[in-house]
Amino acid sequence: MSAADPALLRLVRGGLDAKALARVAEAVPARFAAYPEELTARGQQELTYRRLRQAGLAAPPAAELLADPPLLCALLERTVVADPALFHVMMLHYTLALGPILRFGAGQEGLGGAREALESMRSFGTLLMTEAGRSNSHLSPRTVARYDEAAREFVLDTPDAQAAKFPTNTAHPDVPKTAAVYATLVHRGREEGVFVFVVPLRGADGAAAEGVQIVPAPETTGLRVDYAAVRLRGLRVPYEAWLRDGASFDADGALHDPAGGPAQRLTRSMGIAPAVWRSVVSAMAAVTRASAGLLLAHSAGRATLGRLAPRRPLTDYRNQSEAVLGALASAYALTAVAGHVKARRTPADLPPAAGDGEGGAGGAGGAWAPWSAVDRDLALFKVVATRRAHETVTRCRVHSGAPGFAATDRLNGYRGLAHAYANAGGDNELILFDTARAMASLEGYAPPEVAARLPAGGDLRAPQVWLHLAGDLERRLAERLAGRVGAAAAGGDAFAAWNDNLALASLTAGVSAERAELAVVAEAAAAGPAVLRPLLALHALEWVERRAGALLSEGVAGPGLLDLVWQARREIGDALAGQAQALAAGLDLPEWLTAPVEAVTGG
The missing domain is CATH 1.20.140.10 (Butyryl-CoA Dehydrogenase, subunit A, domain 3)
Known part of the structure; x- marks a missing residue:
């Protein structure tokens, strides 16, 4: 084997030092590059999440990774070479579940439990954004979140099957999942823009939460994860689940949003x-x-x-x-x-x-x-x-x-x-x-x-x-x-x-x-x-x-x-x-x- 040119290695390693690279290698060991032959599709998915937990606990803390793009990308690069499916669920977990909490919920009380569950890998992050039945659904999600002023809660609803969130990695019945849900906030009959809500979809035993319907999709060989469609039916979540990004309701129940309007709010909510x-x-x-x-x-x-x-x-x-x-x-x-x-x-x-x-x-x-x-x-x-x-x-x-x-x-x-x-x-x-x-x-x-x-x-x-x-x-x-x-x-x-x-x-x-x-x-x-x-x-x-x-x-x-x-x-x-x-x-x-x-x- 030819000796590697140090200048080429520096380009590939992105300037990370030996300690950081060693920690990345420890988080994603060689055995993650193969699956035992006897596993069923669900068994393989379960092992993927088990490996995600092992990697997450061995890697630097999530907040450190998200604040240091070269370090997070090094972890993901090693992961994707070993197993594209593991890369996919890892990227979703860090950038699209924990990322919104850290970006939009900074300084917000009441998020500690969800954040800790994700950072400790007791729950795995997923994303509910795209809706199955209409193209360009990101521009105007039909999944809505209505504010119940009396209960100080939000009620999340998917009106029909076409508005179901798909694809999502939520099908495995034994794997706990926490979702970042993109929904249109409707208040007093008016659409106020797209916000993100943190929603526990599956508990520690994998059981779906009340008000959450998960329909597994057929198995695929393209990118082997646990795809499913998700509908929310009158799902109640606490006020603290709203990643409000500076928005708030005043004493009279009126919404104040620093974004300036629904179109600007959409752009801000996509800032992850x-x-x-x-x-x-x-x-x-x-x-x-x-x-x-x-x-x-x-x-x-x-x-x-x-x-x-x-x-x-x-x-x-x-x-x-x-x-x-x-x-x-x-x-x-x-x-x-x-x-x-x-x-x-x-x-x-x-x-x-x-x-x-x-x-x-x-x-x-x-x-x-x-x-x-x-x-x-x-x-x-x-x-x-x-x-x-x-x-x-x-x-x-x-x-x-x-x-x-x-x-x-x-x-x-x-x-x-x-x-x-x-x-x-x-x-x-x-x-x-x-x-x-x-x-x-x-x-x-x-x-x-x-x-x-x-x-x-x-x-x-x-x-x-x-x-x-x-x-x-x-x-x-x-x-x-x-x-x-x-x-x-x-x-x-x-x-x-x-x-x-x-x-x-x-x-x-x-x-x-x-x-x-x-x-x-x-x-x-x-x-x-x-x-x-x-x-x-x-x-x-x-x-x-x-x-x-x-x-x-x-x-x-x-x-x-x-x-x-x-x-x-x-x-x-x-x-x-x-x-x-x-x-x-x-x-x-x-x-x-x-x-x-x-x-x-x-x-």
């Missing part, structure tokens, strides 16, 4: 999203690193029997060597993006001040979803990360042949996770649509400035050229989108104007997100060791190839573009020949990743 997006981006980087390591382990030393050259090593074929190097390039590129988002702080990370308007947390208000109003840039990095991870993991699985599909479930599990988070944590398409609206109206958006000519002689391996191509493409697409929508909207039908241009909107915002990613990658290439520069150029070349149609269509590039991409890729591949093992060593992958499943102890 940055922690989720950092976690997802970091997880996508981690599974991409793991997948690259698995593909290299499959490819290294493997002989082929093709009749053109019998007994030729598999990696002598350019399609395989380029797949290996391309996966390593994506792994380091996403690692750089993860490092960027972990270090990035925005107003959305702090409790918003009284009177913050919609979009005050970093973006324009959303027409399709609330996420761009919370933090447009972080949401876009989540889009890019899930897309690149899904693409790279899929390529690693395909280039691992039948073993990639059947030998272990690691690549399938990573692929399922990346697929799931295209919708979870904010739907990618809706994020892109809202971003495109802001771009078209120049709302918090300035088109990139682009020189008249390609820099660096047009060498596709030069970062200046990547950024020029991406910036020029984004500028042209944004101008065309604004012109089309503006002309169509002049007739007064905004829906028709956008509905006829959603494909262009998605492309425009997607390219903008990719330009931001390429800018981070270019910085990493400049700051990192020399070996990173050609490797990350491979990542950029893949972007050029992926967007070749748009580059040609918009006149940014001319005929022959793909030949230039392929030539540059061959030259980089030749320059990096023999360095794959050293690059993989820098990914700091756990030793058990490439071990046979039976070699990893279950339990």
